[in-house]
Amino acid sequence: MDNIKINGIKTYAYHGVFDAERQLGQFFITDVTMHLDLTAASTTDDLDLTVNYGEAYKLIEDVIAGEPVNLIEYLAGKVSQTLFDRYDKIVGVEVTITKVNPPIEGHYENVSITLNRKREN
């Protein structure tokens, strides 16, 4: 299946279980792969026959910068549902959300979750 990827969307937001995360905020990195058939766009050169990744970026950014939630899993679910609702052409979405510097003691690079969703309707 063809895909369009938007990688490394960096957003300051206030998601998290802890009060400190809700008050201070932190950076989130979002990577999105949208699965769709790109045959029409690749043979006609017509933007209307694909997903405009500039517009999709804005939708994703608005979700991440929006109302705070507890879990990055839930946030990724909101991103994937937003893309399915906006674009009929999308048949699958993979969303990875990374907390660059979560309030967890220890030595590690970062934490992330990845959600893979297929269109249900």
Ligand SMILES: Nc1nc2c(c(=O)[nH]1)N=C([C@H](O)[C@@H](O)CO)CN2
């Ligand atoms: N699976 C998850 N575990 C945790 C999350 C999360 O979003 N998904 N979040 C937290 C805290 O908000 C974290 O930022 C610091 O511990 C804990 N675990």
